[in-house]
Amino acid sequence: MQAVRVFGLAKLQSSFSRRVSSLVEVKYETIAGKRAQYNVAVVQLNNPPVNSLSRSLLSDLNVTLKNISSSDHHIHGLVIASNVKNSFSAGLQLEELVNTDRNKLSQYWSLIQDCWHTLFTSQIPTVAAIDGHCLAGGVIIAVATDYRIASNGDFGIGVTAARIGVIAPPLFQDNIKHIIGSRQTELMLLQGKVFTPDEALKIGLIDEVHCSNEDIISYACRSLIPFMETDVRARTNMKLSLRSKIIQKMELEREEHNEAFADFMLSPPVQEKLVSFIKTLKKQ
Amino acid sequence: MQAVRVFGLAKLQSSFSRRVSSLVEVKYETIAGKRAQYNVAVVQLNNPPVNSLSRSLLSDLNVTLKNISSSDHHIHGLVIASNVKNSFSAGLQLEELVNTDRNKLSQYWSLIQDCWHTLFTSQIPTVAAIDGHCLAGGVIIAVATDYRIASNGDFGIGVTAARIGVIAPPLFQDNIKHIIGSRQTELMLLQGKVFTPDEALKIGLIDEVHCSNEDIISYACRSLIPFMETDVRARTNMKLSLRSKIIQKMELEREEHNEAFADFMLSPPVQEKLVSFIKTLKKQ
Amino acid sequence: MQAVRVFGLAKLQSSFSRRVSSLVEVKYETIAGKRAQYNVAVVQLNNPPVNSLSRSLLSDLNVTLKNISSSDHHIHGLVIASNVKNSFSAGLQLEELVNTDRNKLSQYWSLIQDCWHTLFTSQIPTVAAIDGHCLAGGVIIAVATDYRIASNGDFGIGVTAARIGVIAPPLFQDNIKHIIGSRQTELMLLQGKVFTPDEALKIGLIDEVHCSNEDIISYACRSLIPFMETDVRARTNMKLSLRSKIIQKMELEREEHNEAFADFMLSPPVQEKLVSFIKTLKKQ
Secondary structure, three states: OOOOOEEOOHHHHHHHHOOOEOOEEEEEEEEEOOOOEEEEEEEEEOOOOOOEEOHHHHHHHHHHHHHHHOHHHOOOEEEEEEOOOOEEEOEEOHHHHOOOOHHHHHHHHHHHHHHHHHHHOOOOOEEEEEOOEEEOHHHHHHHOOOEEEEEOOOOOEEOOHHHHOOOOOHHHHHHHHHHHHHHHHHHHHHHOOEEOHHHHHHHOOOOEEEOOOOOHHHHHHHHOHHHHOOOHHHHHHHHHHHOHHHHHHHHHHHHHHHHHHHHHHHOHHHHHHHHHHHHHHHHO | OOOOOEOOOHHHHHHHHOOOEOOEEEEEEEEEOOOOEEEEEEEEEOOOOOOEEOHHHHHHHHHHHHHHHOHHHOOOEEEEEEOOOOEEEOEEOHHHHOOOOHHHHHHHHHHHHHHHHHHHOOOOOEEEEEOOEEEOHHHHHHHOOOEEEEEOOOOOEEOOHHHHOOOOOHHHHHHHHHHHHHHHHHHHHHHOOEEOHHHHHHHOOOOEEEOOOOOHHHHHHHHOHHHHOOOHHHHHHHHHHHOHHHHHHHHHHHHHHHHHHHHHHHOHHHHHHHHHHHHHHHHO | OOOOOEOOOHHHHHHHHOOOEOOEEEEEEEEEOOOOEEEEEEEEEOOOOOOEEOHHHHHHHHHHHHHHHOHHHOOOEEEEEEOOOOEEEOEEOHHHHOOOOHHHHHHHHHHHHHHHHHHHOOOOOEEEEEOOEEEOHHHHHHHOOOEEEEEOOOOOEEOOHHHHOOOOOHHHHHHHHHHHHHHHHHHHHHHOOEEOHHHHHHHOOOOEEEOOOOOHHHHHHHHOHHHHOOOHHHHHHHHHHHOHHHHHHHHHHHHHHHHHHHHHHHOHHHHHHHHHHHHHHHHO
């Protein structure tokens, strides 16, 4: 681990600084609502050039999210963003999916499931501030939050998996359906479609396109106020209830889903296609 | 019970007059469709100043709805509206939720469940004519009907429960999802959001904003014609089938849901928050 | 069976020519994508004057679809369209529903279920090119495909069943919900509503209104390219997973659904209403 960059509240800084790495940075903002002041943790992915979801990044992200979500830190909201220019996250680290064995692949997939679960079930309201490409696994992170803001930039948001022979497994399909409905999910996944921020807004994949000069992270912090001003018990009770089918499915069937994903990914034609796609990328 | 105000068809009047009170008024309109004349019952809530869903109102409403829905009265459609200026219904009577015991709370909640069930499963097409604030429990009444019209006024429609520490339980969440989808349901419930009529139209929470000079109740009566002109057997068969999951859940799990609601509501921090909120309201 | 009209690829022609009839015509187009050339089968219904889904048409359609969907023919996409002016399909052949017995009705319904199942589970991307009225059973065919294009014409799209006393059974309700959500499904079915192409676009019942001078079938063939350019394994895996609940329900409960449909249709009041409706149609 390299030098840890944590800014803001001194007390919080000490409790987190042990756990974050150069790949996942955390800073804190204090936001004034109508009812109170709120502490917001800003988590920034920092894995240049495109914020690939590497094993180390996922592991660090998972620890960070779990820490912030535990209630004893007086954190009221969470922004997930990028510290890399032009990329929120380009998705899975494809190298983790090839020349691997079932055990290693399974561990990697389990990290994704953990991050997703922590975000999707968080008591703390969460927002994704998307200021660059948000593809495949990047979308899985984004849809696990409570609110999605994209800047008005020249980048794409979508799940391209089908184009390179990879699948978005059932649980993530369910999460995407929860956000944009079954028809738009089907179109996006079966065409491997990538949307502009405006198109993504139209289908509900994001909630706002942010156009002003305000920094997207400040803007995202403020977008949490309507959530933070509600009662934490009532809000959390309803959040978990509204998402209960998806959460239960994840908790009961995660091993099974992990196995099915490995079966699909390790089959020779899928491996072949992926290896050849990675070669193409490296030539570019 | 105070003097009963029932207007219209003499025969119908006699059968209902025993059961309605000053809190729930019923009148009848005859509407000309292309195929036939249709009798529409107009049920108006009359509990000033804001049509709180008091125990008495719910009890009277339930009897009224059950009577109208039984087929022997030759009623083809039902409008639910308000007789109180600026308010369709502001929701639950909060006083019923505090300084109470499990038994009383349970009875009160059961009345809400009954009204909702009668409306949601009605063979007769139903429409909500919303001419003023429609909040929390008011929305639960509205989404249990087949069609929602709001006048083009300066009022709000939404479920504010989370703001005051109350929950909209799973069954009502399911009904709202059925109307506006899971994403918009989540946003409304987790932010305690209130929409203008135009905003409510945009997310599908209402079906029409009524702008002309025509009385909203006449307009609502006419909006039932497309439903009333279809075959009652085919229409009812499909209505119950389209809503079967929600109805079955209600019928099988209503006691359990009632218990879970009481558990949540009677917990000390929820009671504390509610008592303090009611005090604030009274000071205003 | 009359003379078979099959055009296009000689090799494909021979394998299909035995199975198609005058009621279901097949021709082939080769389309250039970015990655490859794709062979598209164009299936045209040809049962004037309104493409009623007669027993013979359904039987021929079913064989045709099964043949095309089997992978050994190197077909990459499928267009379903009409060869009859002003009509995609007006729906079920009503005469099959009256003066019948349970056994015959059951066989007829089973043919519909088969066609629907073959289309809905097809590995090959499918599109409906709708160039005229698409009603009731016609909508069931259309929603079973992956993409729906309607020309910008003066015709209607909708499920009118409730108007004539017929039901769209639960499985087809589920398929329609999958496309347009539960609220719009409810409105369409309970009002027996018919939409213009522009209205159908707005609620998502079709995906595009085709306005240019290009032949709608050429246009539909090209609309398959984004699907055909993805990986067949990944795309099919996700398609079947996204639709798994509906497919499983069909496979497990088709007999039961077939029985329930027969029970409803054979009841005396439904038969009476249908006979009288057919008489009205014949007088016109």
